[in-house]
Amino acid sequence: MLETAFEALKTFDWGSDLAALAPIEDAATASHGKPEARQDLENRLIAALKGTLTRDAQDYICRKLANVGTAAAVPTLAGLLLNKGNSHMSRFALEQIPAPEAAAALRDALPKVSGDLKVGVISSIGARRDRSAVAALSGLLADSDASVARAATLALGAIGSVESAAALQTALRTAGDRRSTMIDAVLSCAESLLASNQVADASSIYKAFTHESQPRIVRLAATRGLLACATKPSVRSV
Amino acid sequence: MSVAKKPTRRDFMKTTGAAFGVPYVITSAALGNSERPAASDRIVMGGIGIGNMGRGDQGAFLGRKDVQYVALSDVREEVRDKSKANIDRHYNNGDCKSYNDFRELLARTDIDAVHIATPDHWHAIMVIEACRNGKDVYCQKPETLTLREGPLMIAAARRYGRVVSGGSQRVLEDYRKYVAPAWAGEFGKIKSINVNVGPLPQLCNLPGETKSEAIDWDLWLGPAPWAPYNPKRCSGSFSINGASWRSFSDYSGGGMTDWGAHHFGGATFICDVRDQQPVEVDYFDNSDEKYLAYRYQNGLTIYHNKPRTDQLLIEGTPGEKLAPKPVPGYKGEGGIYGDFIECVKTREKPFRDIESAVNTAALAHLGNIAYQLKRSLKWDSVKQEFVGDAEANRMTDRARREPWQL
Structure with a gap:
C-alpha cells in the first residue's frame, strides 16, 4: 500500500485524488513510537523529494516532513529553501522539525536569500x-x-x-x-x-x-x- | 461655521482613560442632530472581508446611528464595488473608500474600529496588525487557525488596551435554555456536557481553473500555501464538505472550528469555563465510533461526538443545587454588535472577549490534532504546549507564506 502511494506521488498534481496518498497519512500516524517504521517513512519521503516531482507533490512531502521529519531531512529541505516556488513549504517543514540542524539551516539561508x-x-x-x-x-x-x-x-x-x-x-x-x-x-x-x-x-x-x-x-x-x-x-x- | 467643543467619546477612546486631548474643531456638517450623535461621538469603522458574513456584519454596523462607516477592504473587485455603492447610498455621499489591501485601511488614523470577516487563515495577522494600529476589532469566528495564534492575538489586544470581540452571536443567544438553569445552579455541579459538531478539515487538492472573477488571488491566499485558483477553494459559502474554504485545512479548522465556535462556545458558557482550556484530550476509537473527552482542571468533561448522545446533553449532580450566579450578557443595545460598540465606548471587555473566543477555538484545534494523531493528549494551557508529545507540538502552528508574519 505504502509503495503504491509513493508511486502515485510521482505523478501527483493539482486535481489528483488525495485518497491515493492515504497510506502515507496512515503510516505517519501508525509509526508513532515505532522508530524503525518512522525512519523508513522519512527515508521514503526524502528520497521522493529528491526526485522529479510536481510542486504539488513536493508541497505534500513537506507537509508530511513537518510532522515526521528529523535532522535527516534537513539537507534536502535546505536546498529547497532557496527556490522561490519551494521556499515556503520547505519552511513549513523546517519550522516544525525540532532538531537544531533545522534551526541552523534557516540561519544559514539568511545571507543566501x-x-x-x-x-x-x-x-x-x-x-x-x-x-x-x-x-x-x-x-x-x-x-x-x-x-x-x-x-x-x-x-x-x-x-x-x-x-x-x-x-x-x-x-x-x-x-x-x-x-x-x-x-x-x-x-x-x-x-x-x-x-x-x-x-x-x-x-x-x-x-x-x-x-x-x-x-x-x-x-x-x-x-x-x-x-x-x-x-x-x-x-x-x- | 466651526465649533470648539468639549472632550468627546472619541477623545476618551484615544486616551483609553488617561489625560484628555485638547479640544478640536469640527464642521457643522458633522454635528449630527437629535437622532444621530455628532460625528465626533460616532465610532468610525471600516470592514475587512465583505463576503457572506462580512456583508452581514457590515449591515449591522452600518445600521447603527453611533457608527460612521468609512472604508472597506476586500480582494474581490465586485465585492468592493458593490459594498462601496451600498455604503455611499446609505449615507447619500461618495465618501466610502475601498481598498484591495487591508494594510492601507489599517494605516488610516481616522478609523477607530474594524470588523474582520476574511477566511480564518487571515484572522490572526489582521487582528494583531489592527491592534498595533490602535484599532478595536470585531473578528468573525473562528478567530484562530492555529493554537499559537490565540495567545499572540490576546497579547496584542492587551498590550494596546484594545477591545477585541470574537464573532459568535449564538453562544449567548442560542443556548439560553441550558444557560439559565445551569447558572441558576439547577444541575448542581456539572460533570459533563456533549458537543456534536464536525467534520474535520481536509487537505484541498482542487485543480486550477481559469479565474471567473476579478480577485487578487495572491492576496486571498496570503499566509496560506500557494495553490491554484479554484472557485470552490475560495468560495465563502457555508459548506463544510468540500465546496468552500471552510472545508480546507489551509484556511479553516473545518466544521470543528466553524460550528464548533458556536457549540463549544455554548458548552463552555453553560459550564462557566470560558476562561479556561482543558488539560487533557482523551481519544476514543471504538471501531467506527471515534470521539473525544476534554478534561478540565475542575473535573468537568466536555465530550465531542459521544456516540448516541444528544447535542449539549448535560450530566449534572442529581439532588444537588448550587448557589445561583448572575448570567453575563451583552452590554448596550443590538446584540453582539451592540455589545462590541458599547465596549468600544466604555472600554469594558465584550461578552465574547478575544480570550474566551481563543479558548473556544482551542478546543476545536486540540480536537483536530487528537483526531489526526489518533491518540490522547495532555495540554499545558499556560505554556501552550502538549505535555510529553513533541509530535503534537509540531501541530500547534504552521509556517506562513512569505511575506506574511505574525
Missing part, C-alpha cells in the same frame, strides 16, 4: 524563537529592504530574550519611521520576560517607554506592563 524569501526565513526563525539567531537578526534591523528590517524586528520580538530586547532598544535610537514596529517588538520582549518571571528585565523595558516623549499608545502600553510587573510576587518581595 533576499526579498520575500528572506522575510519568510526570518519569520520562521522568529517562530522557532531561535536565540542563536539574535546577532544575525540584529544585523538586519537597518536593512535597506524595509520588509526585511520589519521581519527581523518582529522576529526579535518573538524571540523575546534579554539579548533580543537589547538589540531592538539599541536600534530604536536610529529607527526613524520603523520606530512603532520596533517598539511593538520591544514590548513583546518585555511580555515574554515577564511571563518567564524575569520581572526586573521587563520592568526596565517598560520604564523606558513611560516618558512623555513617547506616543500616548506606547506610554499606556508601558504603564499596563509596569502594573503587570507590580503584581508579580518577585517584585513585591524585592
Whole structure:
C-alpha cells in the first residue's frame, strides 16, 4: 500500500485524488513510537523529494516532513529553501522539525536569500524563537529592504530574550519611521520576560517607554506592563 | 461655521482613560442632530472581508446611528464595488473608500474600529496588525487557525488596551435554555456536557481553473500555501464538505472550528469555563465510533461526538443545587454588535472577549490534532504546549507564506 502511494506521488498534481496518498497519512500516524517504521517513512519521503516531482507533490512531502521529519531531512529541505516556488513549504517543514540542524539551516539561508524569501526565513526563525539567531537578526534591523528590517524586528520580538530586547532598544535610537514596529517588538520582549518571571528585565523595558516623549499608545502600553510587573510576587518581595 | 467643543467619546477612546486631548474643531456638517450623535461621538469603522458574513456584519454596523462607516477592504473587485455603492447610498455621499489591501485601511488614523470577516487563515495577522494600529476589532469566528495564534492575538489586544470581540452571536443567544438553569445552579455541579459538531478539515487538492472573477488571488491566499485558483477553494459559502474554504485545512479548522465556535462556545458558557482550556484530550476509537473527552482542571468533561448522545446533553449532580450566579450578557443595545460598540465606548471587555473566543477555538484545534494523531493528549494551557508529545507540538502552528508574519 505504502509503495503504491509513493508511486502515485510521482505523478501527483493539482486535481489528483488525495485518497491515493492515504497510506502515507496512515503510516505517519501508525509509526508513532515505532522508530524503525518512522525512519523508513522519512527515508521514503526524502528520497521522493529528491526526485522529479510536481510542486504539488513536493508541497505534500513537506507537509508530511513537518510532522515526521528529523535532522535527516534537513539537507534536502535546505536546498529547497532557496527556490522561490519551494521556499515556503520547505519552511513549513523546517519550522516544525525540532532538531537544531533545522534551526541552523534557516540561519544559514539568511545571507543566501533576499526579498520575500528572506522575510519568510526570518519569520520562521522568529517562530522557532531561535536565540542563536539574535546577532544575525540584529544585523538586519537597518536593512535597506524595509520588509526585511520589519521581519527581523518582529522576529526579535518573538524571540523575546534579554539579548533580543537589547538589540531592538539599541536600534530604536536610529529607527526613524520603523520606530512603532520596533517598539511593538520591544514590548513583546518585555511580555515574554515577564511571563518567564524575569520581572526586573521587563520592568526596565517598560520604564523606558513611560516618558512623555513617547506616543500616548506606547506610554499606556508601558504603564499596563509596569502594573503587570507590580503584581508579580518577585517584585513585591524585592 | 466651526465649533470648539468639549472632550468627546472619541477623545476618551484615544486616551483609553488617561489625560484628555485638547479640544478640536469640527464642521457643522458633522454635528449630527437629535437622532444621530455628532460625528465626533460616532465610532468610525471600516470592514475587512465583505463576503457572506462580512456583508452581514457590515449591515449591522452600518445600521447603527453611533457608527460612521468609512472604508472597506476586500480582494474581490465586485465585492468592493458593490459594498462601496451600498455604503455611499446609505449615507447619500461618495465618501466610502475601498481598498484591495487591508494594510492601507489599517494605516488610516481616522478609523477607530474594524470588523474582520476574511477566511480564518487571515484572522490572526489582521487582528494583531489592527491592534498595533490602535484599532478595536470585531473578528468573525473562528478567530484562530492555529493554537499559537490565540495567545499572540490576546497579547496584542492587551498590550494596546484594545477591545477585541470574537464573532459568535449564538453562544449567548442560542443556548439560553441550558444557560439559565445551569447558572441558576439547577444541575448542581456539572460533570459533563456533549458537543456534536464536525467534520474535520481536509487537505484541498482542487485543480486550477481559469479565474471567473476579478480577485487578487495572491492576496486571498496570503499566509496560506500557494495553490491554484479554484472557485470552490475560495468560495465563502457555508459548506463544510468540500465546496468552500471552510472545508480546507489551509484556511479553516473545518466544521470543528466553524460550528464548533458556536457549540463549544455554548458548552463552555453553560459550564462557566470560558476562561479556561482543558488539560487533557482523551481519544476514543471504538471501531467506527471515534470521539473525544476534554478534561478540565475542575473535573468537568466536555465530550465531542459521544456516540448516541444528544447535542449539549448535560450530566449534572442529581439532588444537588448550587448557589445561583448572575448570567453575563451583552452590554448596550443590538446584540453582539451592540455589545462590541458599547465596549468600544466604555472600554469594558465584550461578552465574547478575544480570550474566551481563543479558548473556544482551542478546543476545536486540540480536537483536530487528537483526531489526526489518533491518540490522547495532555495540554499545558499556560505554556501552550502538549505535555510529553513533541509530535503534537509540531501541530500547534504552521509556517506562513512569505511575506506574511505574525
